[in-house]
Amino acid sequence: MAHPAQSIGPARGEPPAPDMGGGVVRAAVCALLVVALWAVTRPYEGYVHDAQLYLVQALHRLEPARYAADLFFAYGSQDGYSVSSALYAPLVAALGESRAHLVALVVGYALWLSGLWVLARTIFASGSAAAAAVLAVIALVPIYNPGALHYGESSVSPRLYVEATSFFAIAAICLGRNLAAGVLLVCAFALHPIMTLPTLALVAVLRFRLTVLLAVAAAGLGAVLALAFAGIDPFVRILQRMDAEWFGVVQVRTPAALVQNWILPACLLLVFPVVSCGLVALRGTPMQARLARAVLLLCPALVLTSWLAGEVLMNLLFLNLQLWRGLWLLTLAGNCLVPAAYALLPREGGSRGLFLAAVVVNLCEARFGIAVMPFASAGFALASACTLAATGGGRWFHSAARIGGSAFAAVATLLFLGEVAAVALQPRLLTVLDVLQRVALVLAGGALLVLAARRGRQIGVVLPVLALGVAVWAGLLADQRTNRMAFLTGAAPVDPAFVAATEGKTVYWEGGLEFLWFRLRQPSYFSCYQAAGSMFFRGTAIEHARRAAVLRRLNTSDFALEPDAFCPQRADPLFEGPARGAQLADVCRALPELDVLVLRADLPDVPHLRWQPGFDVPASGMPVPPKDARPVYVPGKPRGFYNLYRCADLR
Incomplete structure (x- = not known):
């Protein structure tokens, strides 16, 4: 560990990071190409996923009485531990939800990419290596929690801003600017304490000796206990x-928050970044090696602490802190250090070629949409590591490593060929073409970015023209909102009739x-997303489970076909929606507080309102089609309706 009085910047004699020139x-x-690469890999989809939660928190801050009865707020909200909605709400009030989301997203992207560039230029001496690092971070698989979370999200959440701030803070501590790093971390902590804690720990590991770290940790634990006994x-x-009932709901409704549910697939998911960090930790420059060693030691420790203190001891605070989120730093560092890892591999022996294959395959897997489990790139990364290991050791070790690498x-x-086949067999040709052009754009844009950033190279005319072409092509793919x-x-x-029928109703x-x-x-009244607070508030977890147990009888699209999915399973997994009015009446009687049901199912035996919203509403009230059934797309006016039923007509 670095002595407190030392900087961990470039060692004496190591060339400083010059301006790109x-x-x-x-x-x-370069800026145009970076934006184009970002647009290709993270197209705009509107306010999806957690962006909905943070947007409604801003609306709740503006109109608390209007949303007070919502299940997401009724028993408490994480909003009380962050200033994010206090900053977001005025923007929403001034611009409206859609424009405010878009503005916040663009600002977040600008900060994120700026922070990434500052970090890359801090740990790489050359502009072309830094550009390659930026390309790797943008283009490679960013997922650190199987099927749930990834860095650099394409929607507005405090995580986007905390990650950006973390880049600046890590760069500052690497350059010995301790005060700047501290101020940045305080700002990040105010936005999202849970996401900031791993970065705070990483900065401490980079800054202090082990004895100082232990003293600081002990002092911090003492302060937490003092505040706890004060009832804060x-x-x-x-x-x-x-308790067991609460944990049972969390285990089913928010499985991604528990290490025990994803640790084995995560081990495979993290193979590539671990190999990348491992190579740099052993052979990189002092700054690069220190960063790689820090994340390799810290992130597993955070995961272990999260599992042991939270899931084994069932401590509520450690369950809520979700320290395993520190894996985003390992994934980010592994991808960022790819250029250094590649340069450190010998030209002979095949390990460099296998590592390059891992990089290209990982890039493709990120575009395939199956990157939650990047099997092929993990295999190539392990092959590269084995091939490198075969250059040392005795004869038997050499032979075993060569065989393992092969x-x-x-x-x-074989796995990569299978992944390519899975994409090629997609039912829609447009899906295949979209994947192909995104892979091509990332490869072309990345090559141009590295060329443009190379020192001593004349920029010329051809390269800017090609960059503009890539940017225009990427811009055409940037808006991926559904109808x-x-x-x-x-x-x-x-529809005004729908508005009138739902006003003031449950x-x-x-x-x-x-x-x-x-x-x-x-x-x-109910949706799967409203279970997001189940990990933090017992009332939310229990009430969400109660409502789900009744509403699942309707077999609606909010409920899953499989028993272990994020949403509860349908009462009849073989059916899509209710088929009879009696099912609606049963639910309305079981939930006396419920006033209105808006469903996709059109039941002629029950009086209801119908509304065609201008986009296709999937059909309901029928058996689930086979998995291999191909949807038929017929051009023309939108199909399907939303149907509004009043419980007063059914009870």
């Missing part, structure tokens, strides 16, 4: 345990959480 044109070309939330949670390479090749999301983020009105809208929250500005 090349003038305004070169900088503009959330610190008081360190004295509490999650075996991993063969298996990885439904375009409606939600647009100004087209909701409403369950099948798959329509966004309609209620953002278009009608009213609470929702």
Whole structure:
């Protein structure tokens, strides 16, 4: 560990990181290419996923009485531990939901990419290596929690801003600018304490000796205990345990928050970044090696602590802290250090070629949409490591390592061919073409970026023209909103009859959480996303489970076909929606507080209102089609309706 009085910047004799050079044109070309790569890999989809939660928190801050009864807020909200909605709410009030989301997203992207460039230029001496690092971070698999979370998200959340701030803070501590790093971390902590804690730990590991770290950790634990005994939330949670009923709901509804549910697939997911960091930790420059060693030691320790203190001891505070989120730093560092790892491998022996294959395959897997489990790139990375290991050791070790490398390479090749076949067999030709052009754009844009950033190279005319072409092509792919999301983020009105029928009522809208929250500005009775607070608030977990147990009888799209999915399973997994009015009556009687049901199913035996919103509403009220059935797309006017049923007509 570095002595407190030392900087961990470039060692004496190590060349400083010079300015990229090349003038305004070169900088503009590089910036244009980075933006184009970002647009290709993270197209705009509207406010999806967690962006919905943070947007409704801003609306709740503006109109608390309107959303107070919503299940997401009724028993408490994480919003109380962050200033993010206090900053977001004025923007929403001034611009409206859609424009505010877009502005916040663009600002977040600008900060994120700026922070990434500053970090890359801090740990790489040359502009071309830094550009390659930026390319790797943008283009390679960013997922650090199987099927749940990844860095550099394409929607607005405090995580985007905390990651950006973390880049600046890590760069500052690497350059010995301790005060700047501290101020940045305080700002990040105010936005998202849970995401900031791993970065805070990493900065401490980079800055202090082990003895100082242990002293600071002991002092911090003592402060937390003192606040806990004083009854101050959330610190008081360190004295509490999650009971079995609550934990059972969390285990089913928010499985990604528990290490025990994903640790084995995560081990495979992290193979590539671990190999990359491992190579740099052994052979990199002092700064690069220190960063690689820090994340390799810290991140597993955070995961182990999260599992042991949270899931084994059932301590409520450690369950809530989710220290395993520090894996984003390992994934980010592994991808960022790819250029250094590649340069450190010998030209002879095949390890460099296998590592390059791992990089290219990982890039492709990120575009395939199956990157949650990048099997092939993990195999090539292990093959590279084995091949490198074969250059040392005795005869038997050499032979075993060579055989292992060949075996991993063969298996990885077969796996990659299988992944390519899975994409090629997609039912829609447009899906295949979209994947192909995105892979081509990333490869072309990345090559141009590295060329443009190379020192001493004349920028010329051809390269800017090619960069502009890549940017225009990427721009055509940047807006990936569905027709439904375009409606939600647009100004087209909701049917006035629906508005009147739902005003002041308790409403369950099948798959329509966004309609209620953002278009009608009213609470929702039930959706899967409203279970997001189950990990933090017992009332949310238990009440969400109670409502789900009844509503699942309707077999709506909010409920899953499989028993171990994020949403509860349907009562009849073989059916899509209710088929008879008696099912609706049964649910309305079981939930006396429920007033209105808005469903996709059109039941002629029950009086109801119908509305065609201007986009296709999938059919319901029928058996689930076979998995191998191919949807038939017929051009023309939108199909399907939302159907509104009043429980008063059914009880």
